[in-house]
Amino acid sequence: FKSWMGERAIVYREKNNITKSIANGTAVNIVTMVFGNMGNDSATGVVFTRNGHDGTKELEGEYLLNAQGEDVVAGVRTGKDILTLQDEMPKSYSELNNACKKLEKHFREPQDIEFTIEQGKFYLLQTRTAKMSAAALIKTSVDMVKEKLIDKNKAITRIPAQQLEALLHKTIDQNRIKEYKQIAKGIAASPGAASGIVVFDVKKAITMGENNTKVILIRKETKPEDVPAFFSSEGILTSQGGKSSHAAIVSRGMGKPCIVGCTELKI
Numbered sequence: 001f002k003s004w005m006g007e008r009a010i011v012y013r014e015k016n017n018i019t020k021s022i023a024n025g026t027a028v029n030i031v032t033m034v035f036g037n038m039g040n041d042s043a044t045g046v047v048f049t050r051n052g053h054d055g056t057k058e059l060e061g062e063y064l065l066n067a068q069g070e071d072v073v074a075g076v077r078t079g080k081d082i083l084t085l086q087d088e089m090p091k092s093y094s095e096l097n098n099a100c101k102k103l104e105k106h107f108r109e110p111q112d113i114e115f116t117i118e119q120g121k122f123y124l125l126q127t128r129t130a131k132m133s134a135a136a137l138i139k140t141s142v143d144m145v146k147e148k149l150i151d152k153n154k155a156i157t158r159i160p161a162q163q164l165e166a167l168l169h170k171t172i173d174q175n176r177i178k179e180y181k182q183i184a185k186g187i188a189a190s191p192g193a194a195s196g197i198v199v200f201d202v203k204k205a206i207t208m209g210e211n212n213t214k215v216i217l218i219r220k221e222t223k224p225e226d227v228p229a230f231f232s233s234e235g236i237l238t239s240q241g242g243k244s245s246h247a248a249i250v251s252r253g254m255g256k257p258c259i260v261g262c263t264e265l266k267i
Helices: 007-015 069-073 082-088 090-107 134-146 152-157 161-168 202-210 224-232 246-254
Strands: 043-048 060-065 111-118 121-129 187-190 197-199 215-219 235-238 258-260
Touching (some): 043 069, 043 082, 043 090, 082 090, 090 121, 134 161, 197 202, 235 246
Parallel strands (some): 215 235, 235 258
Antiparallel strands (some): 111 121, 187 258
């Protein structure tokens, strides 16, 4: 319960205007522990009911065989595309697909779902509203009105005003892109373009950012305690992790450019 007053929790509440009247403490759910690391008939993963980058109505996510959930979310290992589960575990994929449809219909929002398969048995761990880019929010609003999931008023009010600004994100001029040498390639986790001084240390990134120095935060993988540095950085780059990793999800929610799983990068 002490984590409520941890540095990253305080910064997160400040940046997202979460007052004491909205929330004033940590809740804990007590549930049965399930294991995704019980062999090759077990797995764990994260799935989004719609594409978080562009809003396309398709399952997007990753999973790992014989692993625990933290391995996917922390980006310690780069997961397999969720569609591959259809071939490796067709029964579990079918159950997951059905659960995605039911949850999205119930909550009337694209969902970010964590699941575990323990020795062939499918378990839903949690679901929440998916964090999406501004472009994805607009597309999903239009699509969900057409699908009669939400009305036009809800379609407008579900898009945070400050996130619409992300549609004006910088991009590299496609006419001049050949002038630049591509050094490495990773997974596009959050759209935009950024330049700045490379910083590996979280505290240093915060200090430099607060002094109006443009920085790019580079980490092997990001942890929740790195979040304060995200606010101060122009962009985030990691050598590990996929689209479901911590860095990818948080960056997308903040509208910060982010590339993950850049395996050519040695830190």
